Amino acid sequence: MSTTATTDINHPDGDGSHGEPPxxxxxxxxxxxxxxxSTHTEKKxxxxxxxxxxxxxxxxxxxxxMIAYLFWNGTGVWGLNNPVGWGWAIVNFVFWVGIxxxxxxxxxxxxxxxxxxxxxxxxAAEAMTLFAVMCALVFPTIHVGRVWAVYWMLPxxxxxxxxxxFKSPLLWDVFAVSSYFLVSLVFWYVGLxxxxxxxxxxxxxxxxQRVLGFLSLGWTGANRHWRNYEKCYxxxxxxxxxxxxxxxxxxxFDFAVSIIPGWHTTIFPPYFVAGAIFSGFAMVQTLMIIAxxxxxxxxxxxxxxxxxxxxxxVLTGSMVGFAYxxxxxxxxxxxxxxxxxxxxxxxxxxxxxxxxxxxxxxxFFPQFFWSKKLRTNIGFTFxxxxxxxxxxxxxxxVITVTSLHRDYLPSSWDYYTPTIVDILTFVGTFGLFxxxxxxxxxxxxxxxxxxxxxxxxxxDPHYYEDHEGDGMAGDHIxxxxxxx
Amino acid sequence: xxxxxxxxxxxxxxxxxxxxxxxYGLLAEFSNPATLMHAAEATHKAGYKHFDTxxxxxxxxxxKAMGLSNSRVGYICLLGGITGLALATWLQWWTGxxxxxxxxxxxxxxxxxxxxxxxxxLTVLLSxxxxxxxxxxxxxxxxxxNPLFYSKNFARASDDAFFLFVATSxxxxxKEKTTAMMxxxxxxxxxxxxxxxxxxxxxGHHDDDAVQLIEEIETVA
Numbered sequence: 001m002s003t004t005a006t007t008d009i010n011h012p013d014g015d016g017s018h019g020e021p022p023x024x025x026x027x028x029x030x031x032x033x034x035x036x037x038s039t040h041t042e043k044k045x046x047x048x049x050x051x052x053x054x055x056x057x058x059x060x061x062x063x064x065x066m067i068a069y070l071f072w073n074g075t076g077v078w079g080l081n082n083p084v085g086w087g088w089a090i091v092n093f094v095f096w097v098g099i100x101x102x103x104x105x106x107x108x109x110x111x112x113x114x115x116x117x118x119x120x121x122x123x124a125a126e127a128m129t130l131f132a133v134m135c136a137l138v139f140p141t142i143h144v145g146r147v148w149a150v151y152w153m154l155p156x157x158x159x160x161x162x163x164x165x166f167k168s169p170l171l172w173d174v175f176a177v178s179s180y181f182l183v184s185l186v187f188w189y190v191g192l193x194x195x196x197x198x199x200x201x202x203x204x205x206x207x208x209q210r211v212l213g214f215l216s217l218g219w220t221g222a223n224r225h226w227r228n229y230e231k232c233y234x235x236x237x238x239x240x241x242x243x244x245x246x247x248x249x250x251x252x253f254d255f256a257v258s259i260i261p262g263w264h265t266t267i268f269p270p271y272f273v274a275g276a277i278f279s280g281f282a283m284v285q286t287l288m289i290i291a292x293x294x295x296x297x298x299x300x301x302x303x304x305x306x307x308x309x310x311x312x313x314v315l316t317g318s319m320v321g322f323a324y325x326x327x328x329x330x331x332x333x334x335x336x337x338x339x340x341x342x343x344x345x346x347x348x349x350x351x352x353x354x355x356x357x358x359x360x361x362x363x364f365f366p367q368f369f370w371s372k373k374l375r376t377n378i379g380f381t382f383x384x385x386x387x388x389x390x391x392x393x394x395x396x397x398v399i400t401v402t403s404l405h406r407d408y409l410p411s412s413w414d415y416y417t418p419t420i421v422d423i424l425t426f427v428g429t430f431g432l433f434x435x436x437x438x439x440x441x442x443x444x445x446x447x448x449x450x451x452x453x454x455x456x457x458x459x460d461p462h463y464y465e466d467h468e469g470d471g472m473a474g475d476h477i478x479x480x481x482x483x484x
Numbered sequence: 485x486x487x488x489x490x491x492x493x494x495x496x497x498x499x500x501x502x503x504x505x506x507x508y509g510l511l512a513e514f515s516n517p518a519t520l521m522h523a524a525e526a527t528h529k530a531g532y533k534h535f536d537t538x539x540x541x542x543x544x545x546x547x548k549a550m551g552l553s554n555s556r557v558g559y560i561c562l563l564g565g566i567t568g569l570a571l572a573t574w575l576q577w578w579t580g581x582x583x584x585x586x587x588x589x590x591x592x593x594x595x596x597x598x599x600x601x602x603x604x605x606l607t608v609l610l611s612x613x614x615x616x617x618x619x620x621x622x623x624x625x626x627x628x629x630n631p632l633f634y635s636k637n638f639a640r641a642s643d644d645a646f647f648l649f650v651a652t653s654x655x656x657x658x659k660e661k662t663t664a665m666m667x668x669x670x671x672x673x674x675x676x677x678x679x680x681x682x683x684x685x686x687x688g689h690h691d692d693d694a695v696q697l698i699e700e701i702e703t704v705a
Contacts, residue, residue, distance in 0.1 A: 029644065030540060030643065030644035031643055031644040034540075034643045034644065155575060155579060161583060161584055162584065163579035163580070163583065163584055164579075165586070165588070166575075166576045166579070166580055166598065166599060166602060167580075167588065167591065167598040169601075171602075172601035172602060172605075175601065175602045175605040175606070176601065176605050179605040179606070179608060179609040182609060182612075182613075183608060183609060183612045186612060186613060186616050187612070190616055190619075194540075194541075194642065197642045198540070198642040198643060200642075201639035201640070201641070201642045201643065202639070202643070213628060214628075217620070217625045217626035217627070218625055218626050218627035218628050218629070218630055219625070219642070220498070220538055220630060220632055220638075220641060220642075221538045221539050221540055221541075221641045221642055222498040222536045222537070222538050222623075222649075223524075223536055223537040223538070223539065223542070223543070223546045223547070223550060223552075224496060224497065224498045224536050224550075224552065224623070225497075225498060225623045225625070226539075226542035226543075226546075227542075227547050227552055227555050228555045228556075228557050228618075228619045228622045228623050229542070229619060229623070230542050230555075231554075231555035231557040231558060231619070232555075232557050232561075232615045232616060232618070232619035235557065235558060235561050235611070235612075235615040236612055236615060236616070239561075239608050239611050239612045239615070240612070242604075242608065243605075243608045246601070246604055246605065246608075250601050250605075253601070449540075450540060450541045451541070453540055453541040454541035454542060458516075458517075459517060459541055459543070459544075460517070460544060461516075461517045461518040461521045461543060461544070461545060462518075463517075463518070464516055464517070464518035464519070
């Protein structure tokens with residue numbers, strides 16, 4: 001197709017967007033968008049990818065090693081002690097599930113709010129969701145102690161006639177997180193189908209054609225198909241929105257439904273959801289800032305996208321900070337001395353260092369994003385995204401450990417420290433996450449090609465109307481009756 | 485009667501029968517979304533039913549231009565949701581209070597409140613999968629064989645080209661007249677696609693024998 005520049009009297013800004021800044025910069029044609037994204041799955045694998053992949057798989061190997069060691073010896077290899085029965089396993093589980101939530105927020109909630117800028121980042125963010133949830137699911141699976149009985153969590157008919165205990169928040173978690181994974185997976189795949197068809201139509205290699213032909217389901221971009229497809233996508237977004245809010249609410253029930261001081265609060269569901277979005281957006285920033293640079297996607301994932309995500313980060317960070325202060329206030333206002341003690345102990349007790357790390361990273365640091373200069377600064381954003389994720393990990397640590405380590409009976413108070421197995425297992429999940437993410441970058445179009453094309457001004461039939469009368473469409477191809 | 489119903493149902497999925505000469509239909513390329521929409525509207529107004537447009541992304545307003553009604557995927561989704569809700573309610577009630585009642589701190593064997601999370605999750609899960617299955621069913625997908633894949637030019641339908649396809653199975657179809665109409669509407673290139681039933685087609689394979697080029701105009705670059 002013609003790639004003629006369209007700067008003229010009717011389109012002074014060159015993109016026909018009537019004054020709004022364009023979402024996609026560089027005045028790219030549809031074909032250039034296809035090329036820009038597809039080539040990364042088609043070209044020869046870059047050596048750097050092998051280096052990164054080798055590193056990531058080695059760390060994944062460490063994860064499996066640690067899991068094998070745990071299965072052989074039992075949960076005694078972890079740093080758990082008597083009052084602290086829940087340690088890093090639950091902290092890491094909540095951390096990873098939380099990371100995943102930004103993907104669904106970007107793909108579903110921003111879709112419902114017609115935030116067109118999401119199209120540049122939603123594919124990668126959804127992939128991040130899936131991989132983060134996989135990492136999260138590792139922990140509840142391995143933390144049960146008797147791992148051979150883990151299938152008891154599912155309602156499978158068995159000879160003992162035993163069923164799961166549906167009154168337990170931990171079982172709600174099983175249903176919430178697995179439903180979340182399955183719905184995210186299908187949402188991601190449905191979004192992928194038109195792009196897999198694009199790759200199928202471009203490739204010359206026979207096996208690639210067969211695999212992509214199988215996965216793209218014979219998609220031809222027929223409008224009769226788009227009609228049902230768009231409705232289905234809208235429904236999935238509408239279903240994923242309450243789902244994502246429910247998942248972290250249910251995760252927070254693990255704590256809130258118990259009667260431990262510091263856990264038994266009604267603020268947990270909304271505050272967990274805000275925290276999840278906060279940490280997830282930070283993770284998207286970390287990944288996208290690297291990917292847009294390495295894969296030359298600066299025109300598709302623009303500074304404006306990064307700035308918008310930073311606005312979400314400062315918003316949700318402030319919500320989380322507000323929740324910390326509210327919790328503290330309510331603990332005092334409740335008049336319950338155990339509750340009051342739990343919170344004072346968080347601030348000034350043996351884990352004060354973790355508490356103040358959390359406060360610094362989650363409440364204080366994101367406030368820098370009020371400055372436009374800082375939130376449009378790539379280097380600072382990258383640094384801040386890492387700080388935020390450290391902070392959010394500490395939040396889960398503070399909630400889990402500080403509430404447990406000093407319970408009602410002072411004689412059983414203890415100090416919890418992780419062992420090397422705890423630490424290496426957590427490090428190992430990062431290996432798993434990056435292994436999967438690198439495979440995604442290599443084999444799957446990392447930007448939703450069809451969706452990005454759909455939000456370009458050129459995709460709107462009205463874009464071509466301004467030229468009515470001169471017999472030329474916006475791309476300078478005659479669209480009236482040709483001379484024959 | 486039944487055959488006609490089936491034919492129109494398939495036409496709604498963009499699946500058509502070829503005529504006695506194995507001709508599947510006319511594939512006309514247009515320059516941009518606006519000309520395609522204009523052509524689709526004109527084709528619809530001329531009384532054609534077995535036609536479709538192919539574009540790399542959904543074009544806003546095309547359903548109206550083609551005279552298509554609202555998608556019915558929502559009903560399937562609703563059915564899935566009701567099934568999920570019923571399944572979750574039955575599962576928790578039957579396992580907890582009929583099959584193996586367990587007295588836990590004197591709590592009721594079944595109550596709505598602790599059952600809500602699982603009810604909600606299964607409702608969402610089954611609705612989502614029903615929506616996807618419904619979408620695939622209404623679209624007649626997966627469909628690995630499609631005569632349109634014979635055309636090399638059609639591979640660009642998923643990249644940057646815009647096509648209108650009129651099937652020979654349409655009652656109003658007439659090779660000369662329909663071609664003339666497409667030319668009039670400003671098609672850049674018109675091809676006749678033949679349905680040869682070859683197993684190798686699709687997934688990027690093309691077959692020039694099955695494609696007869698009727699018209700191509702010079703584009704002003």
